[in-house]
Amino acid sequence: MAIVAIARELASLGEETAHELMRISGYRLIDKEYLEKRLSDIGLSAEKREKFDEKNPGFWASLSQQRDDYLHFLKTAILEAARENDCIIMGRGAHTLLRGVPNLLSVKIVAPMAMRTDKIKALFHCDNKRALQMLEQSDHDRSGFHKYFFSTNWNDPREFDLTINTQNVDPVCAARTIDALRTSLVGQEKEAVGMQKIADLYLSQQIVTEIIYKNKIPIHFLEAISDNAVVSLHGVANTQASIDSAIAVAHSVVGVKHVESAIQLVQEFTVMP
Numbered sequence: 476m477a478i479v480a481i482a483r484e485l486a487s488l489g490e491e492t493a494h495e496l497m498r499i500s501g502y503r504l505i506d507k508e509y510l511e512k513r514l515s516d517i518g519l520s521a522e523k524r525e526k527f528d529e530k531n532p533g534f535w536a537s538l539s540q541q542r543d544d545y546l547h548f549l550k551t552a553i554l555e556a557a558r559e560n561d562c563i564i565m566g567r568g569a570h571t572l573l574r575g576v577p578n579l580l581s582v583k584i585v586a587p588m589a590m591r592t593d594k595i596k597a598l599f600h601c602d603n604k605r606a607l608q609m610l611e612q613s614d615h616d617r618s619g620f621h622k623y624f625f626s627t628n629w630n631d632p633r634e635f636d637l638t639i640n641t642q643n644v645d646p647v648c649a650a651r652t653i654d655a656l657r658t659s660l661v662g663q664e665k666e667a668v669g670m671q672k673i674a675d676l677y678l679s680q681q682i683v684t685e686i687i688y689k690n691k692i693p694i695h696f697l698e699a700i701s702d703n704a705v706v707s708l709h710g711v712a713n714t715q716a717s718i719d720s721a722i723a724v725a726h727s728v729v730g731v732k733h734v735e736s737a738i739q740l741v742q743e744f745t746v747m748p
Contacts, residue, residue: 477661478669479563479653480570480581482629485613486594487586488641488649493563495650500657505556505564513552518688519545546624547683554677560670566617570635571625576676578661578669582653583635587642636660674730675701682706682725692720694738699725704732711739 479496483489490506497504515521553569556562557576564573570581588610595606621629632638637656639649661669682699686692694717697710706725712718718738725734 476561476666477578477580477657478557478560478573478576479657480573480579481563481565481584481653482570482582482617482635483566483584484586484591484617485610486591486598487584488646489584490565491646492584492639492641492649492653493565495646496563496653499650500563500654501561503556503559503562505553505562505569507565507567509556510549510552510567513555514548517548517551519548542623547680547688551677551680551684554673554680557673558670558677560666568621568625568627571621571627573673576669576672577665580637580653580657580660581635583632583638584649585638585640587640590642671703675703678704678706678728678730682708682728682731685728686721686724690720690724692724693717694721697721697738701731704730705735706731706733707735707737709737711741713740713742715740 479502481489481493481496483492493504493506496502549567550572553564553567553572556564557573560578570579573579574581588607591610592603592606595601595609596603599606599609601609618629621627627634637653639652641649644652678701679699682701683697686694686699687697694708694710694712697708700707700709708721708725710721712721718736718740721738722734722736725731
């Protein structure tokens, strides 16, 4: 019926809340382990996953082709999970990647630094200084991850439908609150519109995968936009032959009804590696 995207601060009881929500709702949990396995199956190396996974990639890494590859396959994996509906997606910018999907509920779990510090100290058997360092690094990485990949402010509560402070709200209460909001906000009409939106987003991803990653057609900055399976291609190409090939490949993707090209032909165009 819905897709719940949960962002969480480290040691804020986010994972515990997600597992409790899974128990009471019957939804599938799409967590780090699930996404890592799916990204590996798709073909994204462990090195690339480790380099970018909820981290601040730094200036040069944020401009690299590896960054674009990671984002493309991460989005593909999340959309694959969302296509089946009734799921809880943990982190990885899912609330941003699925923004505009009507049956999405985005939630952030936070807690005071003192509470988080105590939990880290108990979990890792470390002192207060080390616990604070770990928390500050995690907050920095997650904020940087969202800034570089999605141009969003992870610390802005307006990025989410609901923010829960777990200082006085245990995971059971938090999960029940999320579940009540889910059932209140997401009805059959929103679900139907949302699933069509996700189908279009996923079809767009498939087209880019086929053109760029499987057929290696040199279309720079390629974007495919699907509206009820009517697809528009955007980007830049050096030759008309590349454009024609891209259109042909897009037509071959299962589910595509029609393809229109807005790819610009710039014969002297080159991209720095």
